[in-house]
Amino acid sequence: MQSQQVPDELLALRDEIDRIDNELINLLAERFSVTAKVGQLKAKNQLDSVDPVREQEKLERLRQLASDKSLNSDFILDLFQMVFGEVVKNHRTFLK
Secondary structure (H helix, E strand, O other), rough: OOOOOOOOHHHHHHHHHHHHHHHHHHHHHHHHHHHHHHEEEEEEOOOOOOHHHHHHHHHHHHHHHHHHHHOOHHHHHOOOOHHHHHHHHHHHHHOO
């Protein structure tokens, strides 16, 4: 089987994608670090792990941001609902 020559431009774009993926991972780690503090504060003050009003407001804002950036808003909502689900799961670990 003959190996295919990959154009330098494609390699550069792949490197850029890798850099962006690293940034996304770092930002998610930072976000989860902050939401862990929120979870600890909620547990300390005996607040519910879920704030449905805040979540709806946040999802609407994200939908608008996605639209403004010409992104698929359904995809963005699905993505953030997964993030929110993980946050709530993490918050519940702080309950005693």
